[in-house]
Amino acid sequence: MRIETAGTVVVGSGIAGLSTALALDSCVILTRSDLGSGSSRHAQGGIAAAIGPGDNPAAHAADTIAVGAGLNDRLVVDAVTSAAPDRIRWLEELGARFDHNGSHLALGREAGHSARRIVHADGDATGAEVMRTLVAAVGTRAGIDVLAGHDLIDLVRSEGRVIGVLALDPVGDPILLLASAVVLATGGIGQLFLRTTNPREVTGDGLAAAARAGAELADLEFMQFHPTALAVPADPLPLLTEALRGEGALLVDEQGEHIMEGVHPDADLAPRDLVARTVWRRMQQGHRIGLDATHLGEQFPERFPTVWEAAGAYGLDPRRRPLPITPAAHFHMGGIATDVRGRTSLPGLWAVGEVASTGLHGANRLASNSLLEGMAVAARLARDVASTATLPIMDQGRLEIPADALSVDRDRDPAAIESIRKTAWRWVGIIRDAAGLGAARDLFGLRGRTGLVERNLRAVGGLVASAALVRTESRGAHFRSDYPALDPAQAHRSTVRPDVAPSVTPAPRSRI
Ligand SMILES: Cc1cc2nc3c(=O)[nH]c(=O)nc-3n(C[C@H](O)[C@H](O)[C@H](O)COP(=O)(O)OP(=O)(O)OC[C@H]3O[C@@H](n4cnc5c(N)ncnc54)[C@H](O)[C@@H]3O)c2cc1C
Numbered sequence: 001m002r003i004e005t006a007g008t009v010v011v012g013s014g015i016a017g018l019s020t021a022l023a024l025d026s027c028v029i030l031t032r033s034d035l036g037s038g039s040s041r042h043a044q045g046g047i048a049a050a051i052g053p054g055d056n057p058a059a060h061a062a063d064t065i066a067v068g069a070g071l072n073d074r075l076v077v078d079a080v081t082s083a084a085p086d087r088i089r090w091l092e093e094l095g096a097r098f099d100h101n102g103s104h105l106a107l108g109r110e111a112g113h114s115a116r117r118i119v120h121a122d123g124d125a126t127g128a129e130v131m132r133t134l135v136a137a138v139g140t141r142a143g144i145d146v147l148a149g150h151d152l153i154d155l156v157r158s159e160g161r162v163i164g165v166l167a168l169d170p171v172g173d174p175i176l177l178l179a180s181a182v183v184l185a186t187g188g189i190g191q192l193f194l195r196t197t198n199p200r201e202v203t204g205d206g207l208a209a210a211a212r213a214g215a216e217l218a219d220l221e222f223m224q225f226h227p228t229a230l231a232v233p234a235d236p237l238p239l240l241t242e243a244l245r246g247e248g249a250l251l252v253d254e255q256g257e258h259i260m261e262g263v264h265p266d267a268d269l270a271p272r273d274l275v276a277r278t279v280w281r282r283m284q285q286g287h288r289i290g291l292d293a294t295h296l297g298e299q300f301p302e303r304f305p306t307v308w309e310a311a312g313a314y315g316l317d318p319r320r321r322p323l324p325i326t327p328a329a330h331f332h333m334g335g336i337a338t339d340v341r342g343r344t345s346l347p348g349l350w351a352v353g354e355v356a357s358t359g360l361h362g363a364n365r366l367a368s369n370s371l372l373e374g375m376a377v378a379a380r381l382a383r384d385v386a387s388t389a390t391l392p393i394m395d396q397g398r399l400e401i402p403a404d405a406l407s408v409d410r411d412r413d414p415a416a417i418e419s420i421r422k423t424a425w426r427w428v429g430i431i432r433d434a435a436g437l438g439a440a441r442d443l444f445g446l447r448g449r450t451g452l453v454e455r456n457l458r459a460v461g462g463l464v465a466s467a468a469l470v471r472t473e474s475r476g477a478h479f480r481s482d483y484p485a486l487d488p489a490q491a492h493r494s495t496v497r498p499d500v501a502p503s504v505t506p507a508p509r510s511r512i
Contacts (some may be wrong), residue, residue: 007179008028012038019134020183046126049088064081071492097129108120110269110367127371157401164177194422208455219334223333228279241304241307253289338357341381353370408450
């Protein structure tokens with residue numbers, strides 16, 4: 001096996017991975033697919049930052065907490081929301097071109113935000129512009145080496161410390177990369193579910209690897225389902241950004257009846273979980289639900305070019321008819337438990353972006369807070385890694401990796417993967433109960449083949465189902481039909497130590 005060494009290895013090249021790499025003096029980026037792959041470049045709505053007249057980070061923090069259903073970590077919320085204006089400036093200095101109204105940044109409004117504070121680019125193509133900027137910046141840094149087309153298999157440990165990664169290189173040969181610091185930035189778990197907005201590379205690999213290495217995980221049961229993905233035969237499903245509803249688009253059934261009327265005072269801009277459940281229940285009753293943005297008329301193509309293009313690819317014209325929609329798995333609030341510096345419970349391991357769970361989002365994410373989180377935590381993480389004394393690469397004689405790691409390959413069994421995704425969608429999806437969660441947990445526990453993706457989807461599916469089974473209440477994005485009410489006694493973040501049963505426990509205080 002090829003063995004190489006690096007100071008710091010960053011796994012993943014979305015906004016979190018690239019922001020971390022740019023903040024470090026030097027590192028190796030090891031990434032699946034191409035540099036800049038992942039959910040980040042598909043982000044539409046934008047980045048939340050309290051920079052408008054009369055707005056301030058305290059209001060942004062209050063909105064984040066209001067949506068988070070009592071589980072946000074206050075210190076993390078304050079740290080991230082107050083970093084937002086500076087992170088926008090940083091992106092502009094790197095060359096990002098955001099939309100303007102005259103000399104000011106144009107600010108959009110999204111659900112849960114009490115002010116216009118969503119910075120966006122090219123209308124609804126914010127992620128593409130941000131990632132174009134970050135990829136270009138990485139290209140100018142001599143200290144950053146890129147290993148594209150590589151897949152993380154597992155973390156390598158020695159005496160309780162993470163000392164590197166085992167990966168597959170582009171031709172499928174294993175490579176051992178030893179490092180004094182490992183940063184996981186592998187994104188969320190959307191591809192666990194049959195219907196998702198997340199691209200195909202987002203399969204929960206970093207979360208699964210961290211679990212196998214024994215890292216503490218948090219809030220795994222909280223998966224956000226976006227109410228409005230375009231209901232077309234595609235994987236991933238094209239997202240219909242919430243900014244559409246921010247600009248007045250309405251959810252209607254096939255008769256044109258406005259389905260959010262009377263459901264919540266904010267109607268179509270109610271919290272995502274409530275909107276997603278309302279849509280899903282109506283669909284289960286046999287209705288076809290659409291998003292009616294016909295009032296935008298001829299402004300549509302210019303204001304929402306990404307949605308316009310996606311709809312056009314399926315012969316749909318949003319200027320004339322409501323677009324058919326379905327909820328879809330979108331964002332994982334849970335992940336590897338970290339503080340606001342990205343520190344995990346394992347020495348030598350940091351995590352950032354959607355793979356991590358800092359407590360920023362609580363039980364539900366406020367729209368446009370996740371691109372921000374990736375950048376805000378990356379800056380602190382890089383300082384933390386730099387200030388941590390570099391330890392010598394450990395003696396290779398004592399390396400620990402999971403027993404089956406060396407037989408993992410890239411083979412995909414499409415039928416097995418589809419079956420996992422259907423199981424997750426049906427039983428670990430928008431509306432859950434004990435019987436379904438228990439069945440899913442048992443099914444995911446079955447050993448599959450050695451394919452990388454199947455191995456990780458099974459691991460993550462089992463962890464999410466187990467955590468969802470333990471939380472016997474409904475809170476934020478986690479809804480149990482057998483426990484439909486919020487239980488004040490469970491107003492705690494949940495933690496999973498993979499070697500111990502999942503529990504709903506008071507969160508450890510953040511170390512900032
Ligand atoms: C369609 C869509 C629209 C969104 N819109 C918004 C928005 O407007 N505002 C907002 O704040 N958030 C939005 N989000 C959420 C946001 O985009 C993500 O939460 C965020 O981009 C995650 O960034 P990340 O860097 O953590 O992960 P990602 O951007 O997903 O990057 C993960 C990286 O890890 C790599 N990777 C995965 N597995 C492996 C492996 N085994 N080995 C090596 N590399 C691996 C991937 O290839 C990728 O490079 C949206 C998400 C989607 C899907």
